[in-house]
Amino acid sequence: MARRRTRLVAVGAVVALAATACGSSKAPSSGAAGSSGGTITIGMSLPLSGAVADTSKDGYQGYQEWAAWVNAHGGLLGKQVKLVVLDDAFQQNTALADYSKLIAQNHVDLLLGTFSSFLNLPVAEVAERNKFVYIEPSGGADSIFARNFKYLFFAQPATTERLPDQFVAQIAAMPADQRPKTAAYVTQDDPNTAPATAIFKQKLTALGVKAVYDTIYAPDTSNFDAIANTIKQAAPDLVIQGALADDGVSLIRSFQKVGFSPKMFFQTNSPTDPNFPSAVGVKNTEGIFTALAYSPQAPFPGNADFVADYTKRFNTAPSEDAANSFTAGQVLQAAVTAVGKLDQTGIANWLHANTVPTIVGPLSWDASGKPTGSLLLAQWQSGKLQIIAPSTAATSKDVVLNKAGWSS
CATH class of the missing domain: 3.40.50.2300 (Response regulator)
Known part of the structure; x- marks a missing residue:
């Protein structure tokens, strides 16, 4: 991976886009589409x-x-x-x-x-x-x-292996007596979310956070009531969910239904969707952590x-x-x-x-096409998704360590 970067090419320094025809929201019909003319x-x-x-x-x-x-x-x-x-x-x-x-x-x-x-x-x-x-x-x-x-x-x-880094560092920086003691891990069966959740479990366990629940659900799962109820019985301080899209919203709704709210909650992907606040309720986003590739x-x-x-x-x-x-x-x-x-x-x-x-x-990329950077840690605060780490990119200096209960 020790590779010299020979040039830094300026692309997209100014994105003053003009309206041009580049397709509709429907997929264009197929057919001969090779390069021709201009x-x-x-x-x-x-x-x-x-x-x-x-x-x-x-x-x-x-x-x-x-x-x-x-x-x-x-x-x-x-x-x-x-x-x-x-x-x-x-x-x-x-x-x-x-x-x-x-x-x-x-x-x-x-x-x-x-x-x-x-x-x-x-x-x-x-x-x-x-x-x-x-x-x-x-x-x-x-x-x-x-x-x-x-x-x-x-x-x-x-990539996935770096996704937990900033959140785990946040937990590690907390005084030992304030860290979550137990955690539940629930993830969609996806080659991105499942490995990320496993890395979370490995690193948090090393910090003394005991796993009290761990499950993988099918991508077509729509009802999370049983999972939510089992997690409620385990009563973890922290829940880590490897969510892809609507499954993140569905688990929250099931948590509300069974009456369980973890003190700390991290979800992949779902909290970054612009429709997330309206789907779960703006007040219910408060304190939820996620990782960002973009802000x-x-x-x-x-x-x-x-x-x-x-x-x-x-x-x-x-x-x-x-x-x-x-x-x-x-x-x-x-x-x-x-x-x-x-x-x-x-x-x-x-x-x-x-x-x-x-x-x-x-x-920049290594020989396998894997990028060499790191992701951002974000948290929903007062209706906005704020970057809280690393400090050089932070948009908020505050961190909500105890998530409020769900609001009807």
Whole structure:
């Protein structure tokens, strides 16, 4: 991993986007889509329907925003960008078939990734086998990168193994008599959330936090009453949930139903959704911890302009999913521009040797495509998701150590 970064390429320093046609909210029809004339086609398959459709909508809009910016600023290599989008309905087999189709039948020029470790784990292999650069906006499971693929890159600051770091450090910094004594671990069966929860358990146990409950639930679980009631009986001080989307909201509702509120509560992913406060009630967000790959308040080049233009275009502030998609596009654009042609191997080699400034901060990668940075620790405070660690990025100096009970 000791690799020299030869250049820092400025990309997206100012994101003053103009409105351009870059696709609708519906996936365009398939067909011959290869590069012709003044167009560069970029293929992707996204879960536009199915279990995570609401979350992936934001990610798709992030891709649309990036395409609009590129096209408003002269295109990519002087050509307009066209997104070719298929719907995988959050099904692995469909995603595999879609990316194979994009390469072999649609003859797209470039690829961008889908969402979640669940989908990216198999799809990355399709891209690698066909020697296509594959930049994924989400899906930080370390198992994806254990295969040491050459063409795979993750467009977030860190992977799953680093997700617990800031929260565990927060617990470690507390006086021993104030730390939580017991913890419950509950996670969706997903190659990102399940390993992260296991790391939480390992590190917190080492700090003396006793595990009193540990379970993994199926991705299609919708009723959490039984899990919530069992956790209530165990009465942990701390609950860690490896949530992906609506499952985080569902567990909270079940906690309310059975009458249990932990003193400390950490959830992955779900608390970063813009709809989270309305789904659980603004008062019920208070004190919930999560990890962030992105913050709208972060002072990275182009971020403020991205937030303003995205909000204007879609009438809502960008979520983390939207920002991660935009970032994946920034990374692809930086490499293609630097290489000067659609050379997949050249693009991959360039990314392995360089650092790219993005709206989530400067990104660089090791030989496996794993980013070398770290995530942010955030907490809901007074209706806002505040960054509390590291201190250099903090938007709040306060930390709520004892979460209030649920409010009706």
